[in-house]
Amino acid sequence: MLRFPRLNSCRFEPQRRSRIRTCWLGGLRFDDSSLVRAGGFYRWGTACVLRSSIVCVAMLLSIDSAFAVEPQIPVKKGKSLYRCAMDSQQSVADWSLEGPGKLAFQDGWMTMWSPGEEMHHVLWCPQNFPDRYIAQWTMQNLHPEAGLCIVFFSATGLNGEDVLDSSLPKRDGTFSQYNKGQLKNYHISYYANTPNRPDRAMARLRKNPGANIVQEGPRGILADSQAIHRATLVKDRSRILLFVDDRKIIDWTDDGKVITETYGGGKIALRQMQWTKFRYRDFQVWAIDDNRAPEKNSASGR
Numbered sequence: 293m294l295r296f297p298r299l300n301s302c303r304f305e306p307q308r309r310s311r312i313r314t315c316w317l318g319g320l321r322f323d324d325s326s327l328v329r330a331g332g333f334y335r336w337g338t339a340c341v342l343r344s345s346i347v348c349v350a351m352l353l354s355i356d357s358a359f360a361v362e363p364q365i366p367v368k369k370g371k372s373l374y375r376c377a378m379d380s381q382q383s384v385a386d387w388s389l390e391g392p393g394k395l396a397f398q399d400g401w402m403t404m405w406s407p408g409e410e411m412h413h414v415l416w417c418p419q420n421f422p423d424r425y426i427a428q429w430t431m432q433n434l435h436p437e438a439g440l441c442i443v444f445f446s447a448t449g450l451n452g453e454d455v456l457d458s459s460l461p462k463r464d465g466t467f468s469q470y471n472k473g474q475l476k477n478y479h480i481s482y483y484a485n486t487p488n489r490p491d492r493a494m495a496r497l498r499k500n501p502g503a504n505i506v507q508e509g510p511r512g513i514l515a516d517s518q519a520i521h522r523a524t525l526v527k528d529r530s531r532i533l534l535f536v537d538d539r540k541i542i543d544w545t546d547d548g549k550v551i552t553e554t555y556g557g558g559k560i561a562l563r564q565m566q567w568t569k570f571r572y573r574d575f576q577v578w579a580i581d582d583n584r585a586p587e588k589n590s591a592s593g594r
Contacts, residue, residue: 363524363535369426370581374419378402378429378573388416388456391465393564403434404562405569412465414444416456416561421445421577423556427525429575433483436516439568440484443534444470445527446555447477450501455559470563471500476555479563480534480542482512482523486565491515495541497532499550507544512536528580530554 377383379400389395393413396403406413421427423446433439447455455475463469471479477500484492491514497507513521513536526533534542546554560577564570 361538363538363540365426365524365526365533365535367426367526367528368581370579372576373421373425373579374417374575374577376417376575378575384415386418388418390414390416390463393465401432401571401573403569403571404564405435406564406566409566412467412563412565414463414465414470414561414563416559417575418456418559419577420454420559421527421557422579424528424580425526425577426580427527427560427575427577428522429562430520430522430573432520432571433513433518433569434571435567435569436485436518437567438485438487438490439570440481440486440565441513441568441570442479442481442563443523443525444477444479444559444561444563445525446558447475447561448555448558450474450476455561465563471498471503473501476501476551476553477558478532478555480525482534482536482541483570484511485515487567495534497534497542497544499546499555502551504550506546506550507542509534509541509543510539512539512541525560526580529556 391413392410480497482495494508495512524535530546
């Protein structure tokens with residue numbers, strides 16, 4: 293059953309010379325006879341008959357909400373390893389931001405951007421994860437004009453150091469420090485819409501150091517999408533999968549032909565290029581449970 297997020301975040305916007313009102317629910321905009329877009333699908337919706345009493349009852353007649361559907365992954369979630377709501381400064385107080393990025397919090401979301409589009413930036417989760425886990429986070433693009441989003445994972449120093457160890461060279465968001473410097477990791481670009489290459493048609497998985505492209509898949513998020521999306525990253529020893537909503541965009545097994553070492557555990561980070569302005573919430577990581585069969589798709593949402 294589809295559950296609408298955060299009814300208390302609904303706000304009303306009266307339109308001049310019109311009896312129509314607009315209501316926002318969980319990042320989606322509804323109004324009388326509006327066309328609602330969610331997850332790349334279009335359905336007619338209706339929301340709120342709103343007269344002078346300013347009463348709003350949001351109803352959707354039909355909506356394919358991709359972000360509310362769990363992907364069909366080949367493993368099952370086990371015990372929780374980590375959870376961060378990303379809804380306040382306190383919730384990410386132990387995360388580490390590198391580069392001139394800024395974080396702001398509103399309506400249960402964390403928005404990340406670089407003021408004046410100054411420079412790229414990277415936000416590290418404080419915890420190290422094992423070589424088998426499932427990670428998920430929810431996101432929404434607030435600046436579809438340009439941007440690029442990456443997730444780093446299995447990240448360590450070249451000799452196995454923690455990426456935040458003070459013995460490693462300081463980093464400021466410059467890409468070469470992460471993919472050609474003193475770190476080893478995998479990274480996936482799941483949203484790519486840069487000024488020099490707008491609306492790139494594919495997602496890319498790279499193995500670092502060396503920025504080695506090991507797989508390309510379909511684009512994760514359309515350049516102009518302002519829908520809410522959920523990413524699901526599966527790291528199962530040598531196998532790596534990434535889903536955006538219920539679509540699989542990466543599925544690759546590291547056979548050691550590109551850099552002989554298969555990377556195990558390490559840290560996860562979210563990276564944005566300088567033009568990007570996304571908001572995030574509900575970052576969660578689970579162990580993989582070998583004793584339980586994978587679930588079928590469900591329509592439950594957050």
